[in-house]
Amino acid sequence: MPLRYLDCSFGYRTGVPVLDSLTVEFPPGSTVLLGPNGAGKSTLLSLGASVLTPLAGRVVLGSLDSASKKDRAAYRRRVGWLPQHIRPVPGLTVREQAAYAGWLKGLSKRRAWDRSAQALDRVRLTESAERRSHELSGGQLRRLGIAQTLVHRAEVVLLDEPTAGLDPVQRGVLRDLLADLADRMSFIVSTHQTEDLADTYRQVVVLDRGRVAYQGDTADFLAPAADGDSAERRAETAYRALVQGEA
Numbered sequence: 001m002p003l004r005y006l007d008c009s010f011g012y013r014t015g016v017p018v019l020d021s022l023t024v025e026f027p028p029g030s031t032v033l034l035g036p037n038g039a040g041k042s043t044l045l046s047l048g049a050s051v052l053t054p055l056a057g058r059v060v061l062g063s064l065d066s067a068s069k070k071d072r073a074a075y076r077r078r079v080g081w082l083p084q085h086i087r088p089v090p091g092l093t094v095r096e097q098a099a100y101a102g103w104l105k106g107l108s109k110r111r112a113w114d115r116s117a118q119a120l121d122r123v124r125l126t127e128s129a130e131r132r133s134h135e136l137s138g139g140q141l142r143r144l145g146i147a148q149t150l151v152h153r154a155e156v157v158l159l160d161e162p163t164a165g166l167d168p169v170q171r172g173v174l175r176d177l178l179a180d181l182a183d184r185m186s187f188i189v190s191t192h193q194t195e196d197l198a199d200t201y202r203q204v205v206v207l208d209r210g211r212v213a214y215q216g217d218t219a220d221f222l223a224p225a226a227d228g229d230s231a232e233r234r235a236e237t238a239y240r241a242l243v244q245g246e247a
């Protein structure tokens with residue numbers, strides 16, 4: 001089911017609009033969300049996670065409206081969120097934190113506990129299940145964040161700069177994990193890292209000053225760049241052409 005933003009407007013208390021009547025649809029599959037600093041990517045993801053509420057317009061998954069009291073619990077179970085800074089829950093083990101996340105989304109304690117073991121296995125954290133979550137590295141913590149969304153079987157997972165600050169090995173581990181899970185959930189990933197675009201994402205959305213500057217297949221996005229260039233260079237060229245208006 002696509003995640004849709006319909007005529008969405010949002011601004012923080014400063015009064016400056018961040019998103020202004022934004023309409024965009026994220027079809028199933030993995031989508032990368034690009035855009036310069038301050039373009040509104042985190043804001044868009046926070047609205048999708050229903051952590052923020054649009055001032056006007058709606059965010060919907062199928063018939064579920066993120067801001068409706070009636071739909072909110074069901075919406076939040078289907079949409080998972082990894083914010084830029086994932087916080088370990090003090091005192092909890094890795095498995096307890098995964099189960100706790102499921103319980104917060106409305107699963108029974110028993111079901112959340114059972115599913116937490118499978119979820120940790122999927123993200124290759126079984127060996128760390130009994131460690132305290134605050135002992136995890138940045139890369140492991142992000143994998144725990146993904147495990148949490150597996151516990152409540154999210155359909156769409158929003159990841160805000162999941163690879164920022166990770167070393168190349170950990171970036172690779174996370175990328176492989178997203179590819180591995182792509183058949184069971186859709187991902188919308190905000191990032192500034194464009195080197196592996198073609199291999200990892202089916203679609204590209206570019207946000208610029210709160211507006212959609214591009215939406216389409218990754219192959220079409222990369223097409224205007226020269227064929228001989230590396231994947232990273234092609235992605236950079238395509239991105240700069242859109243955001244800075246360069247040919």
Ligand SMILES: Nc1ncnc2c1ncn2[C@@H]1O[C@H](COP(=O)(O)OP(=O)(O)OP(=O)(O)O)[C@@H](O)[C@H]1O
Nearest residue numbers: 012013014018035036037038039040041042043044
């Ligand atoms: N809590 C907040 N209070 C006030 N203004 C905010 C807040 N969070 C973000 N903003 C402003 O909203 C605008 C969009 O910020 P946002 O973090 O959504 O952009 P972004 O595209 O994710 O940027 P980056 O790539 O740097 O993470 C920016 O002008 C930012 O300063």
